[in-house]
Amino acid sequence: MNAIFLMLMGLGAMALGYFVYSKFICEKIFKVDPNFRTPAHEMQDGVDYVPTNKYILWGHHFTSVAGAAPIIGPAIAVIWGWVPAFLWVVFGTIFFAGVHDAGAIWASSRNKAKSIGALTGDIVGNRARSIFMIVIFLVLLMVNAVFAVVIAGQLIRFPSATIPVWGAIVVALIIGQLIYRKNMSLLLVTIVGVVALYGMIYIGPTLPLSLPEMVGPLSDNQTWIIMLFVYAAIASLLPVWMLLQPRDYINGIQLFIGLILLYGAVIISGPDVVAPAFNTDVPEGTPSLIPLLFVTIACGAISGFHGLVSSGTTSKQLDKEPDVRFVGYFGAVGEGSLALAAIIAATAGFATLADWQSIYHSFGQGGVSAFITGGANILQAGIGLDTVLSQTLLTVMVVLFAGTTMDTGLRLQRYIFQEWGSIYNIGWMQKAPPATLLAVGSCLLLAFGAGGDGSGGMLIWPLFGTTNQLLAGLTLLVITVMLVKLRRPMWYTLAPLVFLLIMTTLGLLIQLKSFYDKGDWFLFTMDLIVLVAAILVSLECSSALTKQLKANKANPAADEA
Template identity: 95%
Template sequence: MNAIFLMLMGLGAMALGYFVYSKFICEKIFKVDPNFRTPAHEMQDGIDYVPTNKYILWGHHFTSVAGAAPIIGPAIAVIWGWVPAFLWVVFGTIFFAGVHDAGAIWASSRNKAKSIGALTGDIVGNRARSIFMIVIFLVLLMVNAVFAVVIAGQLINFPSATIPVWGAIVVALIIGQLIYRKNMGLLLVTIVGVIALYGMIYIGPMLPISLPEMVGPLSDNQSWIILLFVYAAIASLLPVWMLLQPRDYINGIQLFIGLGLLYGAVILASPDVVAPAFNTDVPEGTPSLIPLLFVTIACGAISGFHGLVSSGTTSKQIDKEPDVRFVGYFGAVGEGSLALAAIIAATAGFATLADWQAIYHSFGQGGVSAFIKGGANILQNGIGLDTVLSQTLLTVMVVLFAGTTMDTGLRLQRYIFQEWGSIYNINWMQKAAPATFLAVGSCLLLAFGAGGDGSGGLLIWPLFGTTNQLLAGLTLLVITVMLVKLGRPMWYTLGPLMFLLTMTTLGLLIQLKSFYEKGDWFLFTLDLIILVAAVLVILESSSALTKQIKANKAEAASQNT
């Protein structure tokens, strides 16, 4: 199989999904209304609630939800062969992720931009909300703690990425001022911003910067992680227009250009996929394809974290309700295209099957390193980019995706603490600064309490896939109940959620058995808690769904008599 055909089939199917399926879902099922007054206008405060140009908001949403996960997951999952990973990414993007993301924005926007956790209390019940909020907190804790480790590792391994990664923050601050204070045209600002960012990528290999000698007794990993959380804390408190929006927007443009270069190199280099279509000789210890494929690839097919972003920050910035389709569904398509690029880089970026097998010698191998190495080979062979420059470009892509997700993730974690403060009448917790302190403190406690070098977040990372997919299923449950209450067709969300909850529950049970056999009682206990929480929320949601269906039937019967 030539990688060009893989690329064209994948991108073509996703484009068809956006132009046809998303139009049907948004217009016929969600029934988006251009005259609906969104929370961004109704509750505008210039900090979190800000009506935003849909292209800028798409950039924020896309880069916030993408992160490093749509690279890591697919580039690990190809160990089962490229066909299963390809099919799940493509069909997952079209029928799962796009509907999930757009639906979460729509549902939140229709309910004063409440987070999906708070919305659960209104739609399902307070008991379900309490359990749901715990699952949400765990997902955010994992994402923030682990992505800090991912970013730190890449900055250590590729010091040529330091200048473009941190320079992007300065560029974003300037862009925010030019757009919102100087009212400069978006096109001009975009061109200047992209030139500045790619200029720094070019300069990066000439001026590589490492941190250890600057910070004293701390290790380089510890130093980067602490600096990242200090930055993320400040970013989470600033108005969204000042840093979050412009950083995500300009990074989104830059990253799409990077994807364009990679896909262009695929066309020019025309590499063959050396990985097997179905790998019948997987390394010893590799878990079964079903259900683990569907939790190994989360972001890139469907991810519960997207529901948090959709209902946490994006819904507070939607200018007009029809923008839900472009921002939410097309944001999912953007992430799907990144996951597809990861599959191609990790399967066609190596010269021979033996080279590929040398990377994928055990389950969990590949990931970011396979994407960077394979992608750099394709860029070098296709458009002649120097190896170091190619690796810097792809490393910056990974770090910027992870960084923008971490920015948004910490702000969302702050919202969780503020919502808990509101639910339990703890006044000081409802304030932004104390809530941010708690968010950062919990992440650092996990990072340094469970691992002295700051990598403690990796301890609970094995549970991220199942917990994240559980969250996606529960988000679809809330949307489904809301659709039933409105008398709308529910099968377009009920079908995906039933499939997802089945696979996730099976995945949790398989992991539970694995942790028991290994004697890993900490992860065994945590897995059991998440499994019990899943069952309880499913029961609560099923009860609410059944009651609402009966109520609808009773109302219809009364109207007919």
């Protein structure tokens, strides 16, 4: 199979999904209303609630949800063969992720931009909300702690990325001022920002920067992690227009340019996919394809973290309700295209099957390193980019997206603490600075309390896939209950949520046995907590859904909302 055909089939199917399926979902199922007054206008405060141009908001949403996960997951999952990974990414993007992301923005916007956790209390009940928020907190804890480790590792491995990664923050601050204070043309600002960012990427290999080997008692890994959390804490407290929006927007443009370069190199060089379509000779210890494929690839097909971003920050910046389609569904398409690029780089970026097998010698191998190595080979062969420059470009792409996810993730974790403060009447916890300190503190406690070197967040990472997909299924469940209450068709959300809950539950049970066999009682306990939470929330939502269906049947004459 030539990679060109893989690319054209994948991108063509996703484009069809956006132009046809998303139009149907948003107009006929969600029934978006251009006259609806969104929370960004109704509750505008200039900090979190800010009416935003849909292109800028798309950049924020897309880069916040993308992170490194749509690269890591697909680039690991190809160990089962490229066909299963390709099909799940393409069909997951069209029928799962797009509906999930747009639905979460729509549902939140219709309920004063409440987070999906708080929304559960209104739509399902307080017990479901309390349990659901525990799952949400665990997902955010994993994302923030682990992405800090990923970023630190890449900055250490590729010091040529240091200048462009940190310089992008300065560029974003300037862009925010030019757009919102100087009212400059978005096109002009975009061009200036992209030129500045790629200028730094070009300079990076000539001025590689590394931290001193030891900063006091800390290693460079520990120092980077602490610096990243200090930055993320500051970013989460600043008004969204000042740093979060412009940083995410310019990163979104940068990613699409990077994807154009990578896909262009594929067209020019026409590499063959050397990985098997279905790998019948997987390394010993590789888990079964079903259900693990559907939790290994989360972002890029469907991800519960997207629902947190959609209902946590994106819904607070939605200018007009019809923007839900472009921001939410097209944001999922953008991430799907990134996952597709990761599959191509990790399967067609190697000269021979033997070279590929040398990377994929055990389950969990590949990931970011396979994407960067394979992608750099394709860029070098296709458009003649120097290998070091290609690696820098792809590393910056990975790190910037992981960084924007951290920015948003820490802000969302702050919201969770503030919501808990509101629920339990803890006044000081409802304020942003203390809530931010609690968010940072919990992440650092995990990172340094379990492992000591700052990589402790990796301890619970094996649970991320299942917990994240569980969150996606539960988010779809809440949206489904809301649709039933509005007397709208529910099958477009019910079918994917049933599939996800089945696969996630099977995954949790398989992991539970694995942790038990290994005697890993910490992960066994965490897995059991997540599994019990999933069952309880599912029962609560199912009960609410059944009651509403009976109420609708008893009163069939009521007009559809």
